[in-house]
Amino acid sequence: MPRAAAGVRISSIPKVALPSRRPDVEISPSRTAEVGGARVRRALPQRAHRTVGAWCFADHMGPIPASSDDPMAVGPHPHTGIHTVTWLLEGALLHRDSLGSEQVVRPGELNVMTAGGAVSHAEEPVDGYSGALHGIQLWVAQPEVTRHGDAGFEHHAAQPEIDLAHGRASVLVGSVDGVVSPAVHDTPLVGVDLEVRAGVVTVPLEPMFEHCMVVLEGSAVVDGQVVAPGALAYLGLGRDELTVASNGSARLLVLGGEPFESPLVMWWNFVGRSRQEIVEAVTAWNAGADRFGETGSSMARIPAPVPPWSTEGPESAPSDQGAATGDDRPRDDEESPTDTV
Ligand code: MN
DSSP: OGGGGGGOOOOGGGGOOSSOOOOOEEEEEEEEEEEEEEEEEEEEEEEEEEBBTEEEEEEEEEEEHHHHHHHOOOOEEEEEEEEEEEEEEEEEEEETTTTSSSEOOOOOOEEEEEOTOOEEEEEOTTTTTSOOOOEEEEEEEETTTTTTSSEHHHHHHHSEEETTTTTEEEEEESTTTEEEEOOOOOSSSEEEEEEEEEEEEEOOOOOEEEEEEEEEEEEEETTTEOOEEEEEEEEEOOEEEEEEEEEEEEEEEEEEEEESSOOOOTTEEESSHHHHHHHHHHHHHHHGGGGGOOOOOOOOOOOOOGGGGGGGGSSSOSSSSSSOOOOOOSSGGGGGHHHHH
């Protein structure tokens, strides 16, 4: 099987007993959130699944109908500790960041920004485009070894594809069946856009990964359960393939990876390991600290909301060394507001 060359670092994977049977599909509704003036379906994080591999955030936006008066736009805002992955099915967005990147992303193209210790960016409407917008923005948590590192930006004009009898797979991140994406990732990870046309498709998966599925268009059936936009289908660990059926046509993302190394603390656009470092990032951004740079956008900078726990006094679990304790994580999804794409 070509899949054996998928580049999974077996040596880094803790010994776990894989389930002896295929895991059940767990379907959970996405939350509705408001981003840049548009309603989005936030499939990740979920209370029961804050991460799937290193995937820690998934905002499905649109389709937002064509509008010339109030297009989706998000002013300059910062990030830490993640890669942002932007993938459109329809429309266009202009990305500007503090590295000097200025890049329009359109359907079939992939933007991947690495925050490392600090970055800032803006997402603007594209001059002359007033059509519909439909897409997803994903965040990938960076591991301890890279999360304080340099920021970066990649634009991939075309993604490697696999033709299937009843569809097509575009490999956005990682590899499928030996077909490898050039996009950056710091942990064993996969992201695939799967198109299913009136039939059944099967793609091989890495059984040491956990996987989930987000349907962007149409509806799909997996293990006898119907999955449609507005939900996360968690597929668990231990699957060596995924079979998806659709009566009409469906577009969906399959996301997976090695279970992430540690719990995350997420607040607004910051992803870290402790509340203290998040408070430091909020304070730095709101003070205009140099570490976040300038995006070159003419839109207004978005101030960071101050977390309610920033005034609770010193943390009981000190420092950002090592894994955060369970107590250090937000108690509720509502504690992680985000108004960015
Ligand atoms: Mn952003």
